Amino acid sequence: MNRLNSLLLALCACMPLAVLGQAAYVLPSPTAAEELVTLYIDLTQCQDQRLSDMLDAYPEEDVYLWIWNPSAPVAGNGDWGDSDDHQVMTKVSEKLYSYSFVPTEYFGVDGPTFFSRGISCLAKLDNGYSYEEEFGGEAKTEDLSVGIVPQLCNGRMCIFPEIREGDDFVTFTYDNNQETNPDLQNLSEVYLHLTARTDAFTLYTYGDDGVASTPFDAGAVPELRMQPVDGQPGMFTFTFVPEDFFLGTPSNIDQTPYTGELLENGVRWYITKPGYTFAGPPPANSLGILICE
């Protein structure tokens, strides 16, 4: 019975350690897919202490990140016997290493893929075969998995849903408080300039007559006005079904009206206000449309 009591006590004592002792984690969490995140690997928390022991014996060695999920890095990991230089980790403190990246750029995957797959990685020495005989195994930690708590969109413009067809409802939510163009800051009236593209050359700009020589001001078209969000100053929203919305809009080629063709090249959009003209070309933001035959 004394043995049973000891076992119960030991189990209770270990539970907080199991929660706190993470060998790999990312900060900040919740994590945005398109902003800088830092991956930390704490060698003291790894089950396999071989790499930690090697660093005790050879403290001059650098530690490299080897990563394969959600995908290998766009720039690659290098070879097991010679990691690429760009994969070297920063030594934060004794046995704690970090590596910072923008997930969508570093992995070349979209946000949903990053969030659903999480991160699988390990830490290693430049040459993964180093000191193999001396320490009885390769110079690496065990495989480490990091689940990602996703951060919902809180950028200047959020588009819902993430993936949409041309006949889906699409909602733009715009935060004018985050506007970087000084001419468009502190707006009380916000308009969306919207252009549907059935191919690379055929454009349908809502409200425009399709004749290039005629000036067009999207800020004078009531249907393009974004609606203020109640209780959230500076926030505006706009919901539309692209294939319905552009019906009848003249094309830039021969002014023939749009009749619901697939929007193979998506929808171009930018924020504007009444009477405003950009000093250079307007921003070329694109709303991708899923083509589903």
Place this chain on the structure above:
Amino acid sequence: MKLQHLLLSALALALMVAGCKRDITGELGDPIDKRAGFLGKWELASFTQQDLNNPLKQTRDLSHLYIQDGVTPMSLTFNDDDSYQIVQELGRVYFGQGGTWSFDDPSFPTFLQLMGETDTLEYNLGRTVRPYDDQMAIEYRRSCGEGGALLETVIYTFTFNRMPQ
């Protein structure tokens, strides 16, 4: 030692109670008539869009696109003679112009089928509707591709309130 005795006593008591539990007996009764539950007039109460590729599978309330002050909300009427009528002043048309209706399986319905003059529409039933239920939901689940390449995109949910006849 006292703690151990207490634990053992509690375990023994739990086993005794479980052992004394009566067997469930009796008739199950007739199955609910799902078709009868669906008959009548239903008025749109809400319209939502769920993004299946959003990290949190977020849902947005788009009811304002269908329900506005001064406009009679969309209504659907399902009749016993298999006909259905729709009255709609506002919003995108998803339920045709009226025609006939049916379930894919009257005993265990999964889909609502709406047959018009030119189209047959098929939507998921959000829940089983019993004759005494006051709400029902129709789901339009969108996806792209097939098999391993199937990509689920969004779910539109129309929630209706039963209207008194």
